[in-house]
Each structure stands twice: as structure tokens, then as C-alpha cells.
Amino acid sequence: xxxxxxxxxxxxxxxxxxxxLFNSRPRIQHALVLLTVAATLAVACLILRQTAAGxxxxxxxxxxxxxxxxxxxxxxFSTLMLLISTLIGxxxxxxxxxxxxxxxxxxxxxxxxxxxxxxxxxFLTGDLFNLYVWFEVLLMASFVLMALGGQRTQIEGAVxxxxxxxxxxxxxxxxxxxxxGLTGTLNMADLAAKLAGVSNAGRVNAAAxxxxxxxxxxxxxxxxxxxxxASYHTPPPAVAALFAGLLTKVGxxxxxxxxxxxxxxxxxxxFKLLRILxxxxxxxxxxxxLIQKDMRRLFAFLIVSEIGFVLMGIGFRTERxxxxxxxxxxxxxxxxxxxxxMTGVIEHWKGTVRLDRLGSLFEDHPAxxxxxxxxVFALAGLPPLSGFWGKYVLVQAGLIEKYYLLVGVALAxxxxxxxxxxxIWMEAFWRPACAPKRRADAPLGLLxxxxxxxxxxxxxxxxxxxxxxxxxxLQAAGQLLHxxxxxxxxxxxx
Amino acid sequence: xxSLILSYVCGHLVPLLLAVSVIFFWSGHNQPGGGFIGGxxxxxxxxxxxxxxxxxxxxxxxPLQPGTLVAVGFLTAAAAGLPGLxxxxxxxxxxxxxxxxxLLGAKIxxxxxxxxxxxxxxxxIGATLSIAFTFGEK
Amino acid sequence: MYxxxxxxxxxxxxAVYCLLRRNLLKLVFGFxxxxxxVNLLIFTAGGLTRNAPPIAPSEAKFLAAPYADPLPQALILxxxxxxxxxxxxxLALVDKARRKTxxxxxxxxxxxxx
Numbered sequence: 001x002x003x004x005x006x007x008x009x010x011x012x013x014x015x016x017x018x019x020x021l022f023n024s025r026p027r028i029q030h031a032l033v034l035l036t037v038a039a040t041l042a043v044a045c046l047i048l049r050q051t052a053a054g055x056x057x058x059x060x061x062x063x064x065x066x067x068x069x070x071x072x073x074x075x076x077f078s079t080l081m082l083l084i085s086t087l088i089g090x091x092x093x094x095x096x097x098x099x100x101x102x103x104x105x106x107x108x109x110x111x112x113x114x115x116x117x118x119x120x121x122x123f124l125t126g127d128l129f130n131l132y133v134w135f136e137v138l139l140m141a142s143f144v145l146m147a148l149g150g151q152r153t154q155i156e157g158a159v160x161x162x163x164x165x166x167x168x169x170x171x172x173x174x175x176x177x178x179x180x181g182l183t184g185t186l187n188m189a190d191l192a193a194k195l196a197g198v199s200n201a202g203r204v205n206a207a208a209x210x211x212x213x214x215x216x217x218x219x220x221x222x223x224x225x226x227x228x229x230a231s232y233h234t235p236p237p238a239v240a241a242l243f244a245g246l247l248t249k250v251g252x253x254x255x256x257x258x259x260x261x262x263x264x265x266x267x268x269x270x271f272k273l274l275r276i277l278x279x280x281x282x283x284x285x286x287x288x289x290l291i292q293k294d295m296r297r298l299f300a301f302l303i304v305s306e307i308g309f310v311l312m313g314i315g316f317r318t319e320r321x322x323x324x325x326x327x328x329x330x331x332x333x334x335x336x337x338x339x340x341x342m343t344g345v346i347e348h349w350k351g352t353v354r355l356d357r358l359g360s361l362f363e364d365h366p367a368x369x370x371x372x373x374x375x376v377f378a379l380a381g382l383p384p385l386s387g388f389w390g391k392y393v394l395v396q397a398g399l400i401e402k403y404y405l406l407v408g409v410a411l412a413x414x415x416x417x418x419x420x421x422x423x424i425w426m427e428a429f430w431r432p433a434c435a436p437k438r439r440a441d442a443p444l445g446l447l448x449x450x451x452x453x454x455x456x457x458x459x460x461x462x463x464x465x466x467x468x469x470x471x472x473x474l475q476a477a478g479q480l481l482h483x484x485x486x487x488x489x490x491x492x493x494x
Numbered sequence: 495x496x497s498l499i500l501s502y503v504c505g506h507l508v509p510l511l512l513a514v515s516v517i518f519f520w521s522g523h524n525q526p527g528g529g530f531i532g533g534x535x536x537x538x539x540x541x542x543x544x545x546x547x548x549x550x551x552x553x554x555x556x557p558l559q560p561g562t563l564v565a566v567g568f569l570t571a572a573a574a575g576l577p578g579l580x581x582x583x584x585x586x587x588x589x590x591x592x593x594x595x596x597l598l599g600a601k602i603x604x605x606x607x608x609x610x611x612x613x614x615x616x617x618x619i620g621a622t623l624s625i626a627f628t629f630g631e632k
Numbered sequence: 633m634y635x636x637x638x639x640x641x642x643x644x645x646x647a648v649y650c651l652l653r654r655n656l657l658k659l660v661f662g663f664x665x666x667x668x669x670v671n672l673l674i675f676t677a678g679g680l681t682r683n684a685p686p687i688a689p690s691e692a693k694f695l696a697a698p699y700a701d702p703l704p705q706a707l708i709l710x711x712x713x714x715x716x717x718x719x720x721x722x723l724a725l726v727d728k729a730r731r732k733t734x735x736x737x738x739x740x741x742x743x744x745x746x
């Protein structure tokens with residue numbers, strides 16, 4: 001288990017170094033990419049096998065005992081997130097081998113895997129400062145990936161993305177500093193034990209709010225969501241898919257971890273704040289999506305809206321609601337990556353992703369049309385697709401806890417999402433083409449269609465065979481709300 | 495424009511700086527110093543060449559290019575974690591052995607932290623220089 | 633301690649002032665100052681001590697009692713290294729943005745908003 005726990009980080013980052021060494025030999029690079037994708041997926045499945053029964057495993061880097069050394073720990077929640085991140089990362093990597101526009105630069109794949117390693121590290125670490133370091137690792141990689149093409153919109157998008165995310169990191173670091181001053185420890189499990197004994201509630205709250213603001217910026221929660229729709233549509237589709245699938249989820253993951261494990265003393269006000277933010281995030285995301293013409297920007301706004309749903313579950317703070325949150329996180333990560341990859345295919349065929357210039361996609365490519373139907377209506381939450389189950393559990397949890405207003409807002413937002421999604425379908429797929437075809441049909445290749453099919457299949461699987469995923473999510477939510485197993489795995493003792 | 499005085503001074507300072515960097519690197523074993531500071535000093539030596547003779551001259555005189563140095567340094571540092579894993583201990587657990595010098599009879603403790611530091615040393619040189627070269631070439 | 637608190641507050645104020653400017657280069661310098669402010673904040677929050685460095689002499693088994701807490705220093709060192717990389721990237725990005733858009737006014741960069 002010692003070995004297995006560090007592999008999701010070392011395999012991608014080590015592979016990145018090897019791939020960089022072969023930067024003038026694209027064939028070897030591609031073989032290495034395939035190998036890395038297979039290896040990371042295998043590692044994630046092995047970890048799932050270890051934790052599926054509800055065990056929590058941990059290892060101390062360098063044999064320094066907790067709480068002094070850096071802990072790597074995996075429980076149900078981190079396992080599920082790891083699975084999703086390796087799946088999406090792998091599929092996006094395969095897609096970019098097939099897409100010539102993505103891999104013009106030799107540094108592309110190394111950065112791609114450094115980002116993946118950083119994401120995995122953030123999911124695995126049990127140390128607050130180490131979490132900051134992984135955030136920086138993945139941010140640096142994402143900064144460069146976003147700006148790599150060097151086009152004007154990309155650079156402008158990157159400026160906004162970089163500035164706001166750096167501000168978030170700085171707030172995180174300030175919060176960490178204050179927490180260390182209060183408790184003298186940064187190990188999350190140890191913090192959970194020690195923060196309860198800190199008498200200075202004001203300073204604890206100050207630190208908690210700094211961290212909350214930092215994670216809100218990173219996961220694009222109202223009022224800090226503007227950077228996301230300003231930048232996510234600019235990089236190539238595989239990069240956008242990776243960002244859409246993973247980056248905001250890391251922020252949400254950290255938020256869930258901190259506010260279920262560490263800051264549990266003074267919860268009423270915080271969770272009320274989370275619920276208010278959730279409602280505002282949902283509404284502003286979907287309102288932004290209503291008026292967009294560019295399909296990628298539209299999906300970017302819908303990410304913001306869906307983040308609101310996830311946050312709502314955290315705000316309810318019951319086992320059922322957290323189950324819904326975790327399930328919905330898995331659903332939205334997969335669906336959003338699929339859709340961003342699909343916009344890459346549409347751009348390949350039509351030369352644009354603007355809704356007012358698209359048309360007759362269904363007539364030209366019926367199979368792709370059916371494939372598109374799955375994720376896009378899962379996004380709207382139609383039964384029996386994956387989005388429906390997530391929203392169903394969340395709404396049910398809200399009704400049990402009697403948050404009628406927020407649940408009503410959520411349902412209204414869902415309906416509006418359905419309308420937005422139906423508009424995409426009508427304008428891009430059903431309407432007769434308004435402009436002549438701009439490009440000849442070059443073959444797409446298995447490497448671009450394959451990942452999309454796999455991810456779409458996962459969406460269907462999450463919807464039609466939701467039971468085992470729901471069971472895992474339920475177990476993970478139970479572990480989050482009753483962290484004794486987590487603390488025992490780190491600190492030992494009863 | 496290469497300046498004669500600078501080039502001359504540089505020719506004498508570069509070996510000196512490199513030697514100091516290795517001393518700093520080695521003293522990091524038990525005292526302040528180490529791979530990071532040593533690496534910065536070594537990078538500074540190369541930067542002297544950049545200032546005196548330009549980026550191209552510096553590139554020509556480096557056996558490994560900065561990008562390669564970053565990758566090699568990273569892999570070296572990561573390799574320091576593996577012995578612990580192979581022995582069934584956590585990643586990066588320190589493993590030590592003693593090397594006896596054949597003529598002097600002195601014992602030098604060698605361990606995985608030294609390997610890690612070597613990796614950091616190379617990585618810092620590579621990273622600093624790739625930044626400097628990028629800006630220098632503009 | 634109060635001096636440090638004032639210093640940190642002043643640095644934060646300067647940084648925020650720079651960040652609110654429209655000039656991109658000012659923004660970059662704002663970040664530089666902000667990162668220094670946060671580093672000082674960690675240093676101050678970790679407790680200021682006028683003590684010996686936390687290095688044990690080779691013959692001793694334990695560290696003698698009055699020593700400075702090494703952890704905040706390690707955190708700051710890590711943060712400085714990270715910020716060094718970030719700063720280099722920011723400079724390159726701003727330079728590229730100026731070449732591509734012909735301006736360093738962040739108000740004029742609306743190409744990705746349409």
C-alpha cells in the first residue's frame with residue numbers, strides 16, 4: 001500500500017520527465033503517452049480495489065511520523081476523484097495524440113502529465129501546505145498549457161486565468177500561515193483534533209474564510225467565477241476538456257475536505273454562507289449560458305452553474321447530500337470533458353463552434369448526433385442519465401432538511417439548463433446549415449473518436465447502472481462525516 | 495557587444511564560481527548549503543558567460559541543455575525515493591551506506607538524501623538557465 | 633510583533649493598490665509584493681523568536697531548548713521558490729500579451745470576452 005499510494009503522483013510526473021527527454025522523437029513520445037495512460041488507470045483501479053470495502057490507507061513520506069511528515073492518504077472520496085481524474089486525463093491525452101493542433105509544442109505532453117500528477121497529489125495529500133504545493137504544481141502546468149498556442153485570445157484568457165488563480169493561491173497561503181500560528185501543525189487530521197481546542201474563535205474563522213475564498217476562486221464559485229468563462233474556451237479542445245473536467249473539481253475537493261474534517265466547530269454560519277453562494281452560483285452560471293453564442297463559452301458557463309449544485313450539497317451537510325455531491329462531481333467531470341472534446345470534433349468538421357453559424361450537424365453526422373445526445377441531456381438532468389441521479393439525490397436531501405427556497409432555485413435552474421441545452425440541439429444539430437461547409441471531411445481517426453466514445457459510455461454507465469457508484473459515493477460521504485477512520489489512519493491510536 | 499574586460503574577468507570567475515557552488519552543495523550534507531543554493535551559484539556562473547558573450551556562447555559551452563538538465567535532475571531526485579519503496583518502507587525513506595576511500599581510509603556516509611540533493615542541484619541549474627535563456631534570446 | 637503586523641498590513645495595502653491598476657506590469661509587481669506580504673505573515677504568525685538556529689551539533693542527541701521553529705522558514709522557502717517560478721512566468725506572459733495585443737492595459741484585453 002505504501003507503494004501504491006504515491007504512484008498516482010510519481011507515474012505521471014516521472015513520465016513527464018521521460019517524455020520531455022524524447023522531445024524530438026514524436027513516435028516515442030506517443031508510445032510513452034499510451035503507456036502512462038494505461039499505467040495511471042491501472043494504479044487507480046488497484047487503489048479502488050483496496051478502498052472499495054471502506055478502508056482508509058495512509059503512508060508517511062520519508063518515514064517521518066505524523067503529524068511532522070507529509071501524509072498521503074486515500075479514502076473513499078479521494079479514490080473516486082482519482083479514478084475520474086485518471087480517466088479524464090487519459091482520454092484527453094489520447095485525444096491530443098489524434099489532434100495535430102494540440103501537440104505542436106514539444107512541451108505539451110510533459111505539462112499535461114505534470115498537471116495530472118498535481119491534481120492527483122492534491123487528492124491524495126493529507127497535509128495542508130502540501131495541498132498548496134500541489135495546487136501550485138497544477139496551476140503552473142495549466143498556465144503554460146493555456147498560453148501555449150500563443151494566439152491573441154489565448155493570451156488574453158490566460159492573463160485573466162493566471163491573475164485570479166494566483167490571487168487564490170496567495171489567500172490560501174495566508175490562511176495556512178494563520179492556521180500554523182494557531183495550532184503549530186499543518187497535518188489535516190492533526191488539525192481536526194487541535195483546532196477544537198483553540199480558544200480564539202475569531203482567528204480560526206478568519207483563517208477558515210481565507211481558505212473558503214481561496215477555494216471559491218479556484219472552483220469558480222460566485223462571486224469569483226468570471227475568470228472561467230473568460231478563459232476556458234481559448235485553449236485547444238483536449239486542454240479545455242482537461243481543465244473543465246479536473247481543475248474546478250480540485251477546488252471543490254479541497255473545500256469538502258477542509259469543511260468536513262478541519263473546520264467543524266462553528267458550522268451554522270459557514271454552511272448558511274455556502275448555501276447562499278450555491279444558489280447565486282447556479283443562477284449566475286445559467287443566466288450567463290443563456291445568451292452565449294459560442295458553444296465552448298456556453299459550456300463554460302454551465303460548469304459554473306453545476307458547481308453551484310455541488311456546493312448546495314456541501315451546504316446541506318447531511319450524508320445524503322454529500323452522497324449527491326460526490327455523485328454529481330463524478331457526473332459533471334465526465335460530462336464536461338466529453339462535451340469539450342466533442343466541440344473539438346465539431347470545430348474539425350465545421351470550422352466553428354458558434355451556434356449562429358452551425359447547423360445540420362445531425363444530418364451530416366447522425367452517429368455523432370446520437371453520441372452527443374447522451375452527455376448533453378445528462379447535463380440538463382434528464383432521467384435516466386447520470387445528471388438526473390445526482391440532482392435527484394441532492395433535491396431529496398434538500399427537501400428532507402426543508403431548504404425549500406434553494407431547492408426551488410435549483411429546479412428552476414435545471415429547467416433553464418434544459419432550455420439552453422435544447423437550444424444547442426435545435427441550432428447546431430437540427431437547423432439546416434446556414435453557411436456552406438468550410439472544410440473537407442478529413443478523417444478523424446480512432447484516437448479522437450475513441451476517447452469520446454469511452455467517456456460518453458461512462459456517462460451512460462453512471463446513469464443506467466448508477467447503483468454501485470451511488471453505493472461508493474454513499475460510503476465516501478459516510479467517511480467524510482465521521483472522520484474517525486481517517487484520523488486513525490494518520491495518527492494511529494483509537 | 496562583448497566587452498574585453500568582462501570576457502577576461504569572466505574566464506577567471508566562472509571556474510571559481512563553479513568550485514564554490516560544489517563546495518556549497520557538498521556542505522549541505524550537515525550544514526547550511528545544499529543542492530538549491532549550489533545550483534543557483536552554478537547557474538550564476540553560466541549567467542556570467544551570458545552577460546559577457548551572449549546566450550549562444552553560453553549554450554555552446556554547456557554539455558547538457560537546460561531543458562534536459564531539468565528532466566534529468568527531476569528523475570535523479572525522484573530516483574532517491576525509490577530505494578525506500580523497494581525495501582518496503584514509505585517513499586523517500588532515507589537509506590544510508592558508508593563509502594571507505596581506498597587510500598585515505600576516511601569514511602564518507604552516502605545516502606539517498608545526497609542523491610536527492612544532486613537532482614535538485616541539476617534541476618535548479620536547468621530551470622534557472624532556461625528562464626534566463628528565454629528572456630536573453632528575446 | 634506590532635511592527636511586523638504593521639509591515640505586513642502595509643505590504644498588503646501596497647500590493648492591493650498595484651493589483652487594482654490597469655497596467656499589467658503593475659499587476660505583476662503587485663503579485664511580487666503580495667507574495668512577500670504573505671511570506672512575512674507566515675513568519676510572524678509562526679512566532680518570532682530570538683533564538684539559536686535549529687541545527688543540532690553533531691555530538692548532541694537533541695536540540696537544546698531555545699531554538700527557532702524551523703517549519704515556517706521551510707514553508708517560506710518553498711513559497712519563495714514557487715513564487716520565483718510564477719514571477720518568471722508572469723513576466724513572460726505579460727511580455728507576450730503586450731506583443732500580441734499591442735497594449736499593456738488590462739482594460740483593452742476583451743478579445744476573449746465576446
